[in-house]
Amino acid sequence: MSIFPKISLRLEVENYLKAGFMNKEVVSALGKEEAERKFETLLQKLSHPPSFTTVRVNTHLASVQHVKSLLFDELQKVRAHFCHYQFNGLSFPILQHPDLQDVLLIPVIGPRNNIKQQPCEVIVGAQCGNAVLRGAHVYVPGIMSASKFMKGGDVVSVYSDIKGKCKKGAKEFDGTKIFLGNGISELSRKEIFSRLPELKGVGVRMTDPVYLSPSFDNVLPSYLFLQNLPSAVVSHVLDPQPGEKILDLCAAPGGKTTHIAALMHDQGEVIALDKISNKVEKIKQNALLLGLNSIRTFCFDGTKALKLDMVKDTDGEPPFLPESFDRILLDAPCSGMGQRPNMACTWTLKEVTSYQPLQRKLFTVAAELLKPGGVLVYSTCTVTLAENEEQVAWALKTFPHLQLQRQDPQVGGEGMLGAGLSSEQLKRLQRFDPCVVPSQDSDTGSLRDARIEDMIWLANKDCIGFFIAKFVKCKST
Template sequence: MNFRRKNIKKQHCEVIVGAQCGNAVLRGAHVYVPGIVSASKFMKAGDVISVYSDIKGKCKKGAKEFDGTKVFLGNGISELSRKEIFSGLPELKGIGIRMTEPIYLSPSFDNVLPSYLFLQNLPSVVVTHVLDPQPGEKILDMCAAPGGKTTHIAALMHDQGEVIALDKISNKVEKIKQNALLLGLNSIKAFCFDGTKALKLNTVKDAEGKPPFLPESFDRILLDAPCSGMGQRPNMACSWTLKEVTSYQPLQRKLFTVAVELLKPGGVLVYSTCTITLAENEEQVAWALRTFPYLQLQPQEAHIGGEGMVGAGLSLEQLKQLQRFGPSVVPLRGTDIDSLRDARIEDMIWLANKDCIGFFIAKFIKCKST
C-alpha cells in the first residue's frame, strides 16, 4: 500500500530516469545507474538530487538538462558523480541515486533477508494459495518469470514434488533459477520455452522431462497469463492503445487451450492476470466454459477480493466464484502518512487488503479426459 508524501522540496540538481526505472522508483526501488538518462552538469557524489521520469522517452542520454515532459519522483542522495555515471564503464550497474524522500511511502526491500523472503503483491500471494499445491504433485507454471509464484508453489509443497517453470525469455528464466537457488528450493526446474508450444504433438515420451510435454502430464497448472497490465499501480501514465489491449485475448486463449490439454483429469487450472479488462478476465472464463464443457468453475480459498464483473454472460453464482482485486478504497487517494499514524493495526490490515493492484483469479477443475 502506497501513501503519497506532500511538501517535498524540489532541488536544483536533477536526474532524469527512463519510464521503466521511474515506475520501479514509485514502487519502492532506488535508482540504479542503467536507468539514469541525464544528470545536472555539476552533480557530485553526496549531492541531494531531485529525480524525475521522462515518460515520453524524449530525453537524450547524457544530457545536462531536460525541459520536456517529466514527472517528479522524489529526492535522493547521489552515490556517484555525473562523470562517473556517464563514464561508459560496463561494470557500473549498482545504485546511482539512493532515494531518501520518494513521493510515495513504499520502502525498498531490496536484499532484505533474500534467502528467506520474496516480496510480492497481495493478490500474487493469494493466487498460489488458490492453486493449493500439494507435496508430491507435478505442477506447471506456464508463464513463470520472475519466479515469485513459482517459488511460493514450491514452498507450499514443502519442496516435495516437481515444479516446472516456463518462460520464453532466457534472462528471465535465469532469474527464476537464481531465485530458486537463493531460497534453497530443489523441486523447481525452469526452461526457456514458449508456453503455447508446450504440448507434445507425438506420443514419444521424453525421458529427460523437458518441454514439450505429453497430454495430461500435470496435477495442477498456473496460467498467470501475459496481459495488458492495466492493474499495475502506482503508475505514471496510461499509454495503452486499443490495438495493444485487444491483442492479448487470442494469446491468452492459445495458452489456456494448451494448459487444458496438459492437465490431468481431476486436476486444477488457475487462470490469473494483473489487469482489469472484462475481455481478458470474465470473457475468458465464459469462453473457457463454452469451449471446454468438461471444465467446471470452482470456489476459491482464500477469497478476500471482490466478485467478478458483470457483462460477460456469467451467472451471479459464477461471478461469486471469481476473484477481483483493485484500488477500491477511494478515500485513500491523496492521503498523507501523518494522518494514519494513530490508526489501529486492524484498520491498516483492512486497508492493505483493499488498496492493491488490479488482479483477477479464476479456478477450474477438469472433470474428465479430453
C-alpha cells in the same frame, strides 16, 4: 488534489478501458455516474503505488515469526536512513496477513507534499521512476539527465520522464516530469555519463522520497521474496500438495513457481516453462537462493507444450502428454494494465488487445495437460474485461469438462459484470480493482490511528489490478 496526474494513456486505449468498465451491465447495476467515478478513480490509482509493500516469507527455510523479527531489525535501519523525515513516533509496522499466513505487509507512507525541491535535478526513465515510487534507489542505468554541475554528495531532486522524451546525457529537461523526491548523488554528472554502460550501481540514494517505502535490495534474500499481494494469493488458490506434479506454464521470473514449491514443502515436482532463456535463468537463480530443489525449469514455448504424437513420454521434458499434471498455473501474458505505479502507458490499442488470442492458445494447452480431477488456475495482472471475465466465459463454453470453482482464500472482490456470467459465477472469481478505494492523499496521521482490521482491508483493496479464476477438470464417467 493528488500530486500525481492520472495515468497517461493513448485516447484509443482509455476509451477501450472505459467501454469495459462502463458496459451496459455495469451501468445498469451501478448507474452511469457511479460507474464513471469508479473508472476515473482507477486511472488515478494506477499512477500511484499500492498502500502496502508486500513480502512473502520463504517458509521452506524459516518460520514467519523468525523472519518477521529479523525484518523488524532491518526496517529500524531503514527508518534511521530517512533522516530528513519526521516520523512523529512512527516506524514501519509489520503486519501478518490473516488469510495468507506467509505474507507480511509494510505500510507505504505518502504521497508527501511538503518536500522542498532542489535546484540540482536528476531525470530518470519511467521504469526507474516507478521503482523509486516503490522504495528503490536510483541506479545509474536509469538516469537520463543530470544538472550541469552536479557533484557526488549533492542533494538532488529526482524526476520521472513519464513520456520518454528526455535525451540520454542531457544537461536540462523542460518536458513533462513528475517529482519523485530528493536524494544524495553518489556520483558526479561526469562520472555517470562518461563511464556508461559500465556503471551499474546506485547513482542517487533516495533520502526524502514522495512515497516513504523501505527498499528491499539484498534484505534477507533467502528468506523474503518481494511480491504483490494478489500474486501471493494465486499460489494459495492453486493449493499445491506434497508429492504432486505441477506445471507453471508461464513462470518467469519465478515468484509463483517458488511459492508453489514452498507450499508443497519442496516435495513433488514443479515444472516451470518460459520461452525466454534469460528469464529461465532468473527462475533457476531464485530457486537456488530460496533453497528449493523440486523445481525443474525449461526454456520452452507454453503454446507448444502439448505432445501431439502420443509417443510415450520417457524423458519428462516438454512437450508433455495429455493429462500429465495434477495442477496447472496459467499466469498468462497480458496487457499489464493493472500494474502500479504506472504514470504513462504508450501502448497502442492493437498492442493492448493482442493478448486475448495468445491467452486462449495457452489455456487450450493447459486444459489438455490437466489430469481429470485436477485444478487449473488462470490469472492476469490486468483489469480489462476481455482478458479476464470474457476469457472465463469463453473457457466454460469451450471446455464443458471444466467447472468454475470457489476460491480459498477469497481476498479480492467478485468478477465484473459485462461478460454474460451469472451472479454465482462472478462470486467464484477474484478481481482486484484499486478503483474501490477513494482517491485521496494519505499522511502519517491516518496510519497512526488506523485499526489493524482497517489496514488489512486497505491492503486487500489498494493493491495492483489483478484477476484469478479457478477451474476443476471433471473426472470421466
